[in-house]
Amino acid sequence: MSQSSWKDQIKKKWGPHLHCPICGKAMSAEKKFCSQTCRDQYLGKEKKQKKRSRIQMIFLFGMMGVMFIVMMFLN
Numbered sequence: 001m002s003q004s005s006w007k008d009q010i011k012k013k014w015g016p017h018l019h020c021p022i023c024g025k026a027m028s029a030e031k032k033f034c035s036q037t038c039r040d041q042y043l044g045k046e047k048k049q050k051k052r053s054r055i056q057m058i059f060l061f062g063m064m065g066v067m068f069i070v071m072m073f074l075n
């Protein structure tokens, strides 16, 4: 009785592994990135994303402040 699907076969062939979040290459599960280049790229992206999310937060709070002021005036 063979119930091994192609997924199991791939698992057997590759062992526990992850894919690089940057380039999608298969790599060992202990690593976070396949190479230093991808690591640098990821860190750069993360920095940019953090900056963007901070701007979005400020914008959101600004909107909330404006809404609050408008509500105050409406009452």
Ligand SMILES: [Zn+2]
Pocket (backbone or CB within 6 Å): 020, 021, 022, 023, 024, 025, 033, 034, 035, 038
């Ligand atoms: Zn990579």
